[in-house]
Amino acid sequence: MRRRRILIVEDDPMVALDLEAIVLGATDADVAVANSVKEASRALSEAEFDAALLDIDVLDGKTFPVAHLLAECGTPFAFVSGARREEVPLPLRQAPFLPKPYDPQDIERTFLAGLASRG
Template sequence: MADIRVLIVEDDPFIAMDLETAVADQLGDEAELIVVESVAKARQAASGRLSCALLDIDVVDGKTFEVADTLQRIGIPFVFVSGSAPQEVPKPLRQVRFLRKPFSTREIAAFVMAAIGGLPSESIA
């Protein structure tokens, strides 16, 4: 598992810390967590190798839909973690899992474990 890379796109530092803690508690030092607060930085991070991603929709320089589209196209599992309404997601991305804020750390951990092959996807509630 030493090559697990998780992208977290969140512009609120407290929520980013909660997401980072939820993933780190599950994976420990076995994962590299890439935490960014903007679409520009997320775009850059998405061009590298990733295991999965947690995307807020509205961040400092726009919406993450372009990043989500790229991740979907290259087959990287991701989830929207947002206070936005699910209806705001463009139709081609509406089948993507959506966790509404406030999220539970159990949901975050279950998504990450399923994405990296640690849990069957049916266990994501």
């Protein structure tokens, strides 16, 4: 059985490291980090992911195209962002939204717990 894979899309290296530590502390998943829409899209084309955490504003724009790809594949994701929830396009607003600064326990509760319940 393959290990779960989690994609983190975050352009601030310190925040990316923090999110990775939260994920690794709560799961035994493999984590991939991308700092741009281009990198995230490449990662999604090369591997299957079980879930993703997305900052909205990254180096080359907004991660909404990545979110649409994840939604089309049925891959759960959450936005972890300093942006406002109202900026999220309506079709993507069903995704959990965790505002920065975030509480690590909120990420575990609202997102990683849901991933664990998927088996």
